[in-house]
Amino acid sequence: xxxxSQDGWIWGLLPLMGLALFLNFVASPDDRVLxxxxxxxxxxxxxxxxxxxxxxxxxxxxxLYLATRNLRFDAFAAASAEIGTVFTSxxxxxxxxxxxxxxxxxxxxxxxxxxxxxLWVVFMAYLMIRGWTESRERRARTAAVLALAxxxxxxxxxxxxxxxxxxxxxxxxxxxxxxxxxxxxxxxVSMAAMLGIYAAWMQLRLRLIRVEMGxxxxxQHLKDKLEG
Amino acid sequence: MSGTERMYLEFLFFAYTAVWVMMFxxxxxxxxxxxxxxxxxxxxxxxxxSETKTPIEPGFHGPSV
Numbered sequence: 001x002x003x004x005s006q007d008g009w010i011w012g013l014l015p016l017m018g019l020a021l022f023l024n025f026v027a028s029p030d031d032r033v034l035x036x037x038x039x040x041x042x043x044x045x046x047x048x049x050x051x052x053x054x055x056x057x058x059x060x061x062x063x064l065y066l067a068t069r070n071l072r073f074d075a076f077a078a079a080s081a082e083i084g085t086v087f088t089s090x091x092x093x094x095x096x097x098x099x100x101x102x103x104x105x106x107x108x109x110x111x112x113x114x115x116x117x118x119l120w121v122v123f124m125a126y127l128m129i130r131g132w133t134e135s136r137e138r139r140a141r142t143a144a145v146l147a148l149a150x151x152x153x154x155x156x157x158x159x160x161x162x163x164x165x166x167x168x169x170x171x172x173x174x175x176x177x178x179x180x181x182x183x184x185x186x187x188x189v190s191m192a193a194m195l196g197i198y199a200a201w202m203q204l205r206l207r208l209i210r211v212e213m214g215x216x217x218x219x220q221h222l223k224d225k226l227e228g
Numbered sequence: 229m230s231g232t233e234r235m236y237l238e239f240l241f242f243a244y245t246a247v248w249v250m251m252f253x254x255x256x257x258x259x260x261x262x263x264x265x266x267x268x269x270x271x272x273x274x275x276x277x278s279e280t281k282t283p284i285e286p287g288f289h290g291p292s293v
Contacts, residue, residue, distance in 0.1 A: 007259055017248050025241035030229050036237065200255060207262040214269035221276050 006203070013196045020046075020193040023186035037101035042186045044094040045171070046194035047087045052154060054084030054198060055123070059151035062144035074140035075213070077147055079205040081126055083198060088120045103167065112168040115157040122150040 024042045031038030061077035064070070095113065100106050107113065126146050133139045161168045171177060177184050 007256075007263070010256060010259065014249070014252055017252070018245055021241055021244050021248065025237045025244070030233075036229075036233065200259070204255070204259050204262055207259070207266050211262065211265045211269050214266070214273055218269070218272055218276060 010200050010203075013193065013200060016189070016196055017193040020186070020190045023182075023189050028182050028186040029180065034102055037098065038183075040094050040098040040101070042183075042190040043194070044091060044098055045187050046190035047090040047094060049191045050194040050198045051084050051087035051091055051119075052158070053195060054080045054087060055119075055151055055154050057202075058084060058147050059154075062147040062151075065140055065144045069137075071136060071140060071213075074136075074143065075206060075209045077144065078130060079202055079209060081123055081147060082205060083201045085120065085123045085127060086201075087194075087198070088116065088123065092116060092120060108167070110168055111160040111164045111166050112157070115153060115160045119150070119153045119157055122153060126150055 020042070024039050028039070028042075030036050057080040058077045061073045061080065065073035065077060095116070096106055099108070099113075126143060129146060130139055130143050133142070160166060161170050169178075171179060171187075179187070
């Protein structure tokens with residue numbers, strides 16, 4: 001497969017996101033209590049899914065790095081953590097807006113909200129620590145351990161609304177999805193579109209990481225040549 | 229939902245679709261540029277590695293008549 005044809009699938013995102021927007025704004029009904037502000041939820045849930053997937057990929061790639069010491073896995077973990085942090089930021093912003101409409105407050109220290117903000121802070125720290133050391137191997141090892149420690153918060157975040165008393169709604173339960181069928185469609189299509197964006201960003205970010213690594217090799221080669 | 233509310237939602241749909249199309253265009257352009265950069269770096273690396281592979285024998289001073 002040529003590099004050019006690797007990008008062909010990205011065109012599929014255009015109609016997918018268009019469909020998600022159509023379902024969100026036109027096809028789905030207003031919520032009986034929340035009215036049109038319910039529509040924030042579809043993207044809120046979609047960004048949460050994409051963030052969860054991104055951090056899971058980071059954890060998986062970190063385990064693979066520790067097992068094999070192959071720097072390709074470190075690049076994968078770093079790219080996914082960066083994108084996961086962007087999605088978590090979007091999750092927090094949409095959550096704050098939805099919370100203002102639903103609960104009448106911008107922020108409350110609810111277990112779900114607290115766990116999410118901790119996740120965001122921990123992965124921000126992960127990204128900052130990656131920039132502190134020049135040694136590629138040392139950075140990869142420290143980052144992999146930190147990513148695994150940070151990932152512990154992901155299942156906790158998911159379970160907070162089930163384990164503890166929380167005002168955050170529980171949409172998906174063991175008894176089914178607590179929403180009207182047209183709303184369920186809007187939610188799943190939004191999730192698919194957001195996961196597509198995650199995949200496109202991953203492809204782009206990994207490509208840039210490969211360019212950065214290539215530049216480092218060329219710089220090292222030039223340095224060696226000049227020195228001796 | 230009133231007719232006006234429905235109209236506003238349709239406007240929102242068209243506005244966000246237009247924003248998305250522009251964002252997609254930018255994303256695609258960035259992807260294309262990154263691919264070009266990746267290819268150029270590979271060419272550069274290959275040029276350097278072929279330069280290193282040139283056999284250099286100690287004591288060889290080039291062709292002589």
